[in-house]
Amino acid sequence: MVSSLELELRRRLGDEQVASDPLDLYVFGKDSGLVRGEPGLVVFPRSTGEVATIMRLAGRHRVPVVPRGSGTGLAGGAVTTGPHVLLVTTRMNRIGPVDVENRCVWVQPGVINLDLSVHTTPFGLHYAPDPSSQSVCTIGGNVANNSGGPHCLAEGTTVNHVLAMEIVTPDGDIVTIGGPAPDPIGLDVRGLMVGSEGTLGIVTDALVNLLPNPPASRTILLAFPEVQNAAATVSGIIANGLIPAALEMMDQPMTIAVERFANAGFPTESAAVLIAEVTGHPSAVDAEAELVRRLAVSHRATLTRIASDEAERKRIWLGRKSAFGAIAQMNPDYYLHDTVVPRTRLVEAIEETYAISKRHGIPMLNVFHAGDGNLHPLMSFDASVPGVMERVDAAGRDLIEMCVAIGGSLSGEHGIGMEKRDYMPLVFDEMGLDAQARIREAFDPDGRLNPGKIVPQGSRCFDFGRPPPVGVWV
Amino acid sequence: MSWVTPHAPRPDELSSCIQCGLCLPSCPTFRLTGLETASPRGRLTAMSAVAAGRPVDGRFEEIMGACLQCRACEVVCPSFVPFGRAMEGARAEIAAQTSGIDRRLRRLVTARLLRSRTAVRLGTLAASIAQSLQLTRLAPRRIRGNLTGLRPLKARPPSIVGRIRAAEGEKRGVAALVAGCVMDAWFGDVHTATVELLAAAGWEVVSPRGQTCCGALAAHDGWADDTRKMASVNMAAFRDVDLVVVNSAGCGAHMKEYDHWVDGGEDLAARVADVNEVVAEAITDGRLPRLSADGGLVAVQDPCHLRHVQRITDQPRAILAAAGLTVVEIDPSGLCCGAAGIYSVLEPEMSRRLGSSKAGQVEATGAPLVASANPGCEIQLRSYLSELGHAARVAHPVEIYWEALQRADRQAAVR
Numbered sequence: 089m090v091s092s093l094e095l096e097l098r099r100r101l102g103d104e105q106v107a108s109d110p111l112d113l114y115v116f117g118k119d120s121g122l123v124r125g126e127p128g129l130v131v132f133p134r135s136t137g138e139v140a141t142i143m144r145l146a147g148r149h150r151v152p153v154v155p156r157g158s159g160t161g162l163a164g165g166a167v168t169t170g171p172h173v174l175l176v177t178t179r180m181n182r183i184g185p186v187d188v189e190n191r192c193v194w195v196q197p198g199v200i201n202l203d204l205s206v207h208t209t210p211f212g213l214h215y216a217p218d219p220s221s222q223s224v225c226t227i228g229g230n231v232a233n234n235s236g237g238p239h240c241l242a243e244g245t246t247v248n249h250v251l252a253m254e255i256v257t258p259d260g261d262i263v264t265i266g267g268p269a270p271d272p273i274g275l276d277v278r279g280l281m282v283g284s285e286g287t288l289g290i291v292t293d294a295l296v297n298l299l300p301n302p303p304a305s306r307t308i309l310l311a312f313p314e315v316q317n318a319a320a321t322v323s324g325i326i327a328n329g330l331i332p333a334a335l336e337m338m339d340q341p342m343t344i345a346v347e348r349f350a351n352a353g354f355p356t357e358s359a360a361v362l363i364a365e366v367t368g369h370p371s372a373v374d375a376e377a378e379l380v381r382r383l384a385v386s387h388r389a390t391l392t393r394i395a396s397d398e399a400e401r402k403r404i405w406l407g408r409k410s411a412f413g414a415i416a417q418m419n420p421d422y423y424l425h426d427t428v429v430p431r432t433r434l435v436e437a438i439e440e441t442y443a444i445s446k447r448h449g450i451p452m453l454n455v456f457h458a459g460d461g462n463l464h465p466l467m468s469f470d471a472s473v474p475g476v477m478e479r480v481d482a483a484g485r486d487l488i489e490m491c492v493a494i495g496g497s498l499s500g501e502h503g504i505g506m507e508k509r510d511y512m513p514l515v516f517d518e519m520g521l522d523a524q525a526r527i528r529e530a531f532d533p534d535g536r537l538n539p540g541k542i543v544p545q546g547s548r549c550f551d552f553g554r555p556p557p558v559g560v561w562v
Numbered sequence: 563m564s565w566v567t568p569h570a571p572r573p574d575e576l577s578s579c580i581q582c583g584l585c586l587p588s589c590p591t592f593r594l595t596g597l598e599t600a601s602p603r604g605r606l607t608a609m610s611a612v613a614a615g616r617p618v619d620g621r622f623e624e625i626m627g628a629c630l631q632c633r634a635c636e637v638v639c640p641s642f643v644p645f646g647r648a649m650e651g652a653r654a655e656i657a658a659q660t661s662g663i664d665r666r667l668r669r670l671v672t673a674r675l676l677r678s679r680t681a682v683r684l685g686t687l688a689a690s691i692a693q694s695l696q697l698t699r700l701a702p703r704r705i706r707g708n709l710t711g712l713r714p715l716k717a718r719p720p721s722i723v724g725r726i727r728a729a730e731g732e733k734r735g736v737a738a739l740v741a742g743c744v745m746d747a748w749f750g751d752v753h754t755a756t757v758e759l760l761a762a763a764g765w766e767v768v769s770p771r772g773q774t775c776c777g778a779l780a781a782h783d784g785w786a787d788d789t790r791k792m793a794s795v796n797m798a799a800f801r802d803v804d805l806v807v808v809n810s811a812g813c814g815a816h817m818k819e820y821d822h823w824v825d826g827g828e829d830l831a832a833r834v835a836d837v838n839e840v841v842a843e844a845i846t847d848g849r850l851p852r853l854s855a856d857g858g859l860v861a862v863q864d865p866c867h868l869r870h871v872q873r874i875t876d877q878p879r880a881i882l883a884a885a886g887l888t889v890v891e892i893d894p895s896g897l898c899c900g901a902a903g904i905y906s907v908l909e910p911e912m913s914r915r916l917g918s919s920k921a922g923q924v925e926a927t928g929a930p931l932v933a934s935a936n937p938g939c940e941i942q943l944r945s946y947l948s949e950l951g952h953a954a955r956v957a958h959p960v961e962i963y964w965e966a967l968q969r970a971d972r973q974a975a976v977r
Contacts, residue, residue: 221583412640
């Protein structure tokens with residue numbers, strides 16, 4: 089089945105745009121997460137037209153298509169659930185002319201997040217969502233997962249920064265959704281597309297908002313003797329009406345791992361480290377930084393240091409953004425979780441996390457977007473030890489159930505993918521799942537796009553009424 | 563089939579990668595191709611596939627062969643994956659498990675001819691004749707860039723080996739200069755500058771007989787046994803000196819890792835220093851002078867094995883500033899120039915794209931002078947700059963500094 093499709097794709101796109109060697113399929117069988125699934129074929133389109141060609145040909149051969157950017161996802165969103173066509177967007181990396189007046193730009197899905205901000209620096213503009221993987225991850229992947237990042241506390245996530253999209257539908261049609269206006273008329277299909285993890289269409293171009301670079305910023309490093317003090321400081325900052333650009337927390341084990349790589353001056357003897365960044369007018373940021381400092385001191389902060397220059401600020405952020413990569417210093421395997429709790433329940437959630445860690449004997453390092461209650465417990469383990477994976481799974485389930493129980497949610501920003509698909513019934517009832525399955529069906533009735541993701545099997549009330557196409561919904 | 567040699571990527575090396583992907587944007591070949599299989603993470607995954615039982619086949623060889631071994635990925639890796647070591651191990655496996663005329667030829671050049679002073683001298687004689695008859699442009703395309711990028715060669719260049727230069731002033735110790743294979747035959751002026759500056763900084767300089775090529779190119783191409791032999795020879799030759807000075811970044815990087823190859827290699831590795839480190843230190847200590855700025859511009863090219871492996875970036879800039887020059891940066895987050903040892907011959911297309919891009923960046927600075935502390939990079943830059951029609955001179959930082967000192971001395975004598 090795949091081979092005649094491969095021949096056609098090679099003929100239409102050229103051999104350089106298609107990979108099928110078993111070793112290539114193995115290498116493309118994973119993203120940054122834990123799940124592995126080898127595609128049947130990998131294609132590297134260079135244009136919207138080629139994406140449409142791929143969708144049409146794959147549709148004709150009844151082979152589903154799964155889009156992938158740089159492959160830094162953590163929930164298996166870009167991992168195939170069968171021998172599908174993996175559509176890699178990295179060669180679609182053109183940045184259009186920057187519309188300085190309207191502060192927006194069209195970018196192709198394979199553009200790397202940080203490259204976009206570097207590109208727009210001469211105009212004094214930047215693209216706000218800044219996931220930790222921003223030096224690697226693509227705009228296409230950000231749109232698919234509605235990615236956030238430390239600075240989404242004040243600026244919002246990807247959905248707040250995408251104005252319009254060109255998408256290729258499962259049938260291979262090219263459609264434009266949204267427009268330069270901030271509030272689209274009619275149903276907000278644009279909002280629906282962002283975060284749909286490549287299940288509704290393939291984004292081939294996106295008109296994204298650019299924000300002016302703040303005239304001034306202060307990055308404050310705070311350290312506390314207890315995690316509770318840090319959490320109380322976070323609540324205090326928000327309660328005082330301050331919305332910092334970023335408010336990030338790391339616990340001690342995480343700080344130790346990160347400091348070795350980044351040499352950012354994180355105090356490794358403290359139970360928790362908080363990074364606060366305030367941005368705005370030069371006169372305002374100093375006052376705000378001082379307020380943050382005073383609040384921290386009132387909550388027993390042992391260190392309050394304002395980065396003295398850009399180099400120090402960069403080192404602090406390098407440390408924060410390397411957190412997840414640094415974990416391999418401890419153990420060969422990790423599982424980076426992503427859950428959300430109400431900010432007011434942060435202390436409780438952290439204490440519960442430590443309890444779960446202890447109960448299952450799986451060390452957990454914690455790094456989180458404290459400002460919006462987005463937790464990232466990082467489990468560190470050696471998968472080759474018998475029985476470890478079962479304990480990791482159990483601990484993961486406990487974490488999610490705990491977060492949901494205290495009013496939180498399944499995922500803050502990493503997406504559902506395969507990893508959390510089967511947890512969806514924890515937060516959605518039958519009707520909620522059925523509605524999502526229907527939406528999906530409206531866009532992609534035959535399940536041609538990224539099958540087996542987000543919506544658990546059996547969500548559609550009459551899933552079994554119609555036989556699924558071959559190779560789909562496995 | 564999996565691995566068959568003791569040099570293979572070790573399980574702990576492979577499992578230290580957690581596939582976070584932070585290395586991807588620093589990798590030149592990923593940048594140019596957008597392929598996971600041309601990224602450090604993808605290459606480690608391919609190695610893991612072989613470790614798990616897949617064969618070392620042609621596709622594995624291609625994937626490993628496309629790597630420049632520039633090691634930019636190691637700098638950005640939060641988990642300190644020893645990528646260079648693992649890649650040398652993978653190359654050793656390929657060398658052990660594949661055969662063919664091209665493999666034998668590669669071994670002949672990197673592991674045999676470069677060890678033979680006679681062979682290098684014969685090659686130099688042939689190249690110098692080709693230069694004087696202006697035949698280099700007729701050479702096969704694969705090696706043409708390397709020939710057009712050479713300095714004007716001497717038919718019978720003098721060798722540094724066996725020479726002794728006494729220290730000036732208070733003697734700090736004995737420093738041995740690594741003569742190198744092509745450095746000795748093609749870069750005599752860099753050796754002269756190195757010897758004179760070391761002497762002026764208080765070192766007695768020797769270049770012992772019995773030394774041989776450092777073995778870097780053989781190691782990168784997977785000739786593990788030859789690499790070990792070369793390392794052992796040099797360990798004996800440099801046994802009795804205080805400091806082992808290298809003025810070729812790639813050689814220095816490799817010699818600082820002799821412990822990867824030979825038991826006890828750490829003793830020599832610990833005494834190896836790049837000439838940029840020694841000279842910059844002497845300038846800081848006041849044993850070598852700082853000249854006042856003369857308004858000239860110099861662009862700095864950071865050889866990957868100086869920047870990523872030896873982590874040396876400030877020193878060449880300090881030396882050039884002490885030469886009275888204003889340093890301009892080419893590309894702060896820059897990618898490899900594409901020379902990468904014999905890579906330019908084996909992967910000419912990728913090498914060409916990187917070389918042209920680097921030359922374009924040099925041209926954009928407008929600097930008439932480019933400093934590069936590695937012979938391969940120098941040749942690559944000169945070749946692609948001449949293709950652009952840009953007349954900038956390419957030279958070693960210590961050579962530029964030494965010339966400036968001599969000029970200053972002459973001017974002082976005239977006054």
